[in-house]
Amino acid sequence: MVEDFHLIELENVTKVFDGVNALSRINLYIRRREFVTLLGPSGCGKSTTLRLIGGFETPTEGRVLFEGADITNVPPYRRRVNTVFQKYALFPHLNVFDNIAFGLKIAKVSRADIKRRVGAMLELVGLVGYEKRSADALSGGQQQRVAIARALVNEPEVLLLDEPLGALDLRLRKDMQLELKNMQQRLGITFLYVTHDQEEALTMSDTIVVMRDGCIQQIGTPKSIYDEPKNAFVADFIGESNILDATMIKDERVLFCEREFACVDRGFGEMNPVDVVLRPEDIQVVAPDQGQLAGVVRSALFKGVHYEMIIDVGCALLKVHSTVMQPEGAQVGVSVVPFNIHIMRKYAAPCGGAA
């Protein structure tokens, strides 16, 4: 599906707002037909990156390339990208039809064509019959669809979506995630999607770009990022994790909680401080005497598919997911298989690790 062609490229892009680096020397490329998600906490620079591509901001340093051509200084209205804004930014003085037709009218498309193309879009987003409604009179989900239709009707090369589902309730959000993904695959358009919701990113993306403090932490497929987080930040942000201080004794041997563990990672040197990441679902709860570590259950909560327990193992409080519940105060043992012990370099400056 994804072509190996760099449709958009950011080269060493830095953006400074009032003396503060919003982005520091970002390098990123997006391939045609790819669904790329920029993921990170608020203020990490993901929206700024999107706005640079949309043309709403100009980088302080570096270049933005589109199909290999420099578009750094091209204004937004000359870029072949369209944006779905955070709060939709529908024009309140126009009705649904005129909102969607806005770009086409600017482009002086003939009236008949406008009618046809807007009609097709309304069908795509399931809003046939809503043409005359005022934008204000729509529900959040409907407004969302109009915003998407308004952008897509211009047949952009890339659709930029800035937290488009943020204002919707949970149920609607789940539905829209699937719908968006479907649409992207059906239309074959490149999507650049910004969110702070890791689950959304994991569900929809071909590629996830994890960002923090204006730097890219990791780029990869959802699976690789989940399974092989490059540092503790990524690990923590993508799913829940237990992060422990540890010392790498040598390849495939790591020390934490005063005990040596076997692992599969190599190349961290000898006797070096590292972070160890344990996913809650990777920790097994066993009988007190059978575990690698012994502990006491401090709390247990039913979470729908599993129980979440906090187990005090002396050196740390471990969050553990399990289908079997142990009561509070129970003595238990925990163990982890070597493959599930993820070793990471100690996290230093935000831009240090990922460069």
Place this chain on the structure above:
Amino acid sequence: MVMKRLRWVYIALVLVFLYAPIVVLIAYSFNASETRAVWGGLSLRWYAELFRDKGIMDALYVTVSVALLATMAATVLGTLAAIGIHSMRSGMRAVFMNVTNLPMLTPDIVTGVSLMALFIFAKLPRGYGTMLLAHITFDTPYVIFSVLPRLKRMNKHLYEAALDLGATPSRALVRVILPEISPGMVTGALLAFTMSLDDFVISYFTSVRTANLSVLIYSMTRRKVPPTINALSAIMFVTVLSLLLLVNRRDARSDKSKLKGA
């Protein structure tokens, strides 16, 4: 129940106080006699004479034309300024807002004398032109203060959305921002127009060659006010009354139709 009736009486009394002089003026406008001391029977004489009185008609023309021109200029200047101020960094914005606040806080008389000093310093003959300049100056802040809240309330991405959809900045301005802030512009323009129509103090200091109605009426009250002024008051009152009623009715109706539509 007694309380309620007392309320009505109270409101009615205040209204009587507010309307008494206006009613008196209108009553006198139908007095055939020249002096107020004598009731000479009903007559429309003063209305006929009003339109023949060149002084009053000139002043009326000056008042309305200055108000219209000043309102137009202030609306353009103020709307642009509001858009500009809205997109400024906070430091610069504070400077502009303070300068905008200044004429609103300055007493009219100080604005008047300081503009007079400026025009004399610049050797501009004080007449129609200087009066217009002065009116634009005190009208513009009203437009800015009416437009800015609309801009603030506007989704800040609307402009970008228009650019994103291919509109150049100027088209985005005309097709998206202006429609969005137009209610604020209308409010501002109405305020400015009213202020202009009603102004006496600033016009008094900034124009000697040309008198608007206020200045003319002032100079008349110092001599002898002709009964034609009563007729003028009556006409102005009825005009304002019907305009306000009209606007009110239209508002009520559009509210109703909105309810129906939703």
Place this chain on the structure above:
Amino acid sequence: MSVRRGNGPGLRRSMFAAPYGLWMLIFTMAPIFIIVFYAFTIGGKPTLENFKLFLEPEFVGILTFSLWLAFLCTVICLVFGYPTALFLASRDLKRSAMMAVLFVIPMWMNFLLRTYAWMSLLEDTGLINRFLTFIGVGRKKLMYTENAVLFGLVYNFLPFMIFPIYSVLKRSDLHLEEAAQDLGANGWQVFLKVTLPLSLPGVVSGVSMVFMPAVTTFVIPRLLGGGSFMMFGDLIENQFLTTGDWNFGSALSLIMMALILISLGFLNNANPEGEEGALW
């Protein structure tokens, strides 16, 4: 292809304010600068004499008289305006919006016309005196008195007191009053504990909207006071247009501006919400 420079659309759009900035520089800043210059010079030489002159008893007297009259006017407007606003804003008043409009209409009449109308009522041979003579009370001196000036001020500025209070009361959450009643407060207590504090921002802006123009006016005392009562505004007008002492006049203007800014600052401090009740 046009190339954009600079830091994005923000900077360029802020240039929209440039014509206005230039305008204000010429027509707001420059005039004030001229006034400041005149105030601190005599014959082009820097001096504080103009301000010293103001300390003479007759000028201080004029200022205190203006303040006193404006204060009385504000108090009277508040005493009569507050109940009006309260009644207008009450829920059970039918067509209250329409009633409110009735209170605006007189303000749309040229204030000189309205003041002139009062003159024709108050003068010795005016309607009121003819009525008094008719019922045998005899002529009273109604015009050209301090009370006539005060009356004219109250008449002209009363709506400026009613409206801010009315709009704040109208906007305020009426459930609060109901809640208060629910909690056992009687009518008077509801008023003292809920309505009054809620309406305070309106009162503050009403007070400033009445006090400021009252203290600076020169037309009303001129017309209704018969030239016998000099207020601060008269004095400034007199210095600029009759005496021709622009230096002293400018100093007086600056003093008046300072007075206004200080009292506004004071009022804003007194305003618990820092929000002004809008007139419109």
Place this chain on the structure above:
Amino acid sequence: MKKNIAFMLIALLLCAPAASYAAQEVNVYNWEDYIADDVLALFEQETGIRVNYMRFTTNEDMLVQVRADPTNYDVIFPSDYIIERLISEDLLDTLDYENIPNAANLMDWLKAPSYDPAGEHSVPYMWGTVGILYNTSMVSEPVDSWAVLWDTAYENNVFMMDSIRDTIGVAMKLLGYSINERSQEALDLVKDKLIEQKRAGIVKAYQVDETKDKMIAGEAALAVMWSGDAAYAMSYNEDLAYVVPKEGSNVWVDGMCIPKGARNKENAERFIDFLCRPDIALINFEEIWYSTPNAGTVAMLDEETLADETIFPTDETIARCEFFKDIAADIQRYNRVWLAVKSAR
């Protein structure tokens, strides 16, 4: 369609004020109520010159405006002492009598007045006296002294003039000084006298132009007034009478002058010449009732008018009166006295 109408409206608005500057014009700055409207109309008709007519209330107001911007006015009508002031400040242009042939009609005694010895800066327009206008139905005793204005029997029944030199002059005369007295001692006495009068509640109001109509309406018993306004009022109310008190008073001449830098000097001279024409001066005279200095006009009047002592005071009356003199910098001390009176309560 709507757009077009709006556009035309704007065009119209923009053109109208511009048009007023295009034609030949003359900017006239005269006293309130001091010319017959017909005269202006006739002038415009005969010459095609548009008259921009502006009005002032007191000499002092006019002086401020002329000082501020002399080029704004082509013809001004100051009184004697103000002409003196304007000449000393070099604000007046010299007149070219070639262009004002009708000035020959003036009475000889006004051709070289003391305030303008060479007669080259001003042409007299009207002259008159200051006196007391009183309502005989409200005042029974004979009025012949300024002292009547301090009589508490007339509480709230006296109009004083809102004009600094005139009112201070009245008090000066009452106290036996010259109307041009400048000593601080005299000024302090005058101040006390005027404040005493005000505090006693005798003064109904200080005003100028509104007084004559109020006197006609019978709003007060006594008023300080210029002779012409008095004559005008008397023609509307038979109960009114005018007297120049025995202590003496002010006799004044208002001239027509051209400020230096006037934009339309030629038109200004035509205007002055026009007003000097005996037939025109007659129209003016019959409207505003001030004494005309025009010998040609006087020749046209009937016996009865000439015998009216309000309009044409006797030599004996004039002998009691004096001209105002420019008091130069001492005007500041006058101002202080005047402000103290106006603000006294």
